Amino acid sequence: MIENKLSEVMGKKRMKISDVVAQTGLTRNTVAELYHARAKRVDLNTLDKLCTALDCTPNDIIEHVKGED
Template sequence: MMINHLSEIMGRKRLTQRDVVRGTGLAINTVAGLYRDESKRVDLDTIDKLCKFLGVTVGEIFEYKEDEEDEHVTQGN
């Protein structure tokens, strides 16, 4: 599963969704969906703009964590 840390990063930097929209040129719906962790897909250009504006890496915004179901499959259970 993917864990989205955008809202945490924005909180640490005291940025609003509007700040991110102004700084990146992204649509408010795009930023709001990512902020609320409701987005199912993210364009690479969007990730690029967020990383540049926030001064972070992709791995700081998104984290991969294996699902418990996946752990059982890989362990042969």
């Protein structure tokens, strides 16, 4: 199972959805869907923009968890 940890990363950096939207140029809907773990897919360009804005790696945002479905 892939776990989305965007909300945790944003929380540690005390960033709101609007902050990430402003820094990345992504739509509010895209960031909100990822933040609330409702997104089914993540575009690599989106992931790149998030990593740049949050100063992190893709592994900080998404994680593969074995044994969970």
